[in-house]
Amino acid sequence: MTTQMHSVIAAQVDSKTISESSFKQYEKEQAEMAALSGDLNSSFGALFHVTATILRHAFFLAEFKKTHSKREYKKLLDEHGFLGEEKKYLKVAAAFQKFSPQDLAQIEPRTIYQLAENSKKYQPVIDQLLDLAEVSQKAVRELVRKQRQPREIKPEKPSIxxxxxxxxxxxxxxxxxxxxxxxxxxxxxxxxxxxxxxxxxxxxxxxxxxxxxxxxxxxxxxxxx
Structure with a gap:
């Protein structure tokens, strides 16, 4: 599965030369994409845009953390009032690293967080998404439903x-x-x-x-x- 995200990251994040201006550019692009969502006739389209934006931001933070020092990473978060809030996005990036933001755009945001927060439990679900021609909210919910196997009720051992x-x-x-x-x-x-x-x-x-x-x-x- 091709990942358009990697080309975006490459353009935005250089492990040696990234600066505050590059992050400003990242913010500008996100703002422009948000403006485009206003032209959509469907509120669902706007929601899909939110999911893609969450994934782009998650991948951006994960890449920045990998290519920069802890001090630079902490400074970036602190300057944007994001210190302590980034952990859930790093989980999203780790869980969906094999996908592009557009691949998962039809999943509503809460489901993205749910799968990422419990990636060990839902890893089989995430793996099966790779085999789908198109990932939709309905398809994800169906896979999650099948994943939830009923617990075997063990007879309680009598005790005096x-x-x-x-x-x-x-x-x-x-x-x-x-x-x-x-x-x-x-x-x-x-x-x-x-x-x-x-x-x-x-x-x-x-x-x-x-x-x-x-x-x-x-x-x-x-x-x-």
Whole structure:
């Protein structure tokens, strides 16, 4: 994909000779392009012009930063009250470096920022734009929609542990629902006749079951003579 932007940058930015006058020229050209947008019959055309201007400015800043010292770069930003505002434009330049401003002119500005701010997430979308004969807002939204795969809902692992206010923990057995209520009635009977708490009985039952699982307890069935 040809990039008209590179020829513009070459004319505006010389790594050795760029000066304040070159930036003034850049501003002048942008102003002239803005004036032309007023002749457009469609407000969408004006919006497309805004997107192209954002990309041109992003590429300009990225090129200036690459070819000049940190001091010169900071001075340029400071003189135009842009210090601290340039980061999002550098992200735009990095995300769309394989495109020309005109290639993406039909994407509305907010979408450009959205893709650039989350370039790692939307890199597959950006890559697919290279294969389109014409990049439109509708096409981009469709690619973004396909990119959003539904998250796999993993079944929550049952847990009996609960936290206390001081950071400790305790186990809590979930409610036991049975039609015949056998477990509940048996437990209540043991509590009443033996004078033990439900916790003590459950702890003892679990210990016996663990012993049986480990082979330390054998189930003996009575034989009838």
């Amino acid at each position: 542990w609960r936290r206390t206010k001081n950071g400790g923990r305790y186990c809590q057995i979930p409610p036991i629902h049975e039609e015949n209520e056998r477990t509940g009635t048996t437990l209540q009977k043991m509590m009443d006749t033996e004078g033990l708490s439900a916790q003590q009985i459950v702890a003892e039952a679990i210990a016996l079951r663990q012993a049986y699982k480990e082979g330390r307890l054998v189930l003996v069935q009575e034989t009838v003579n």
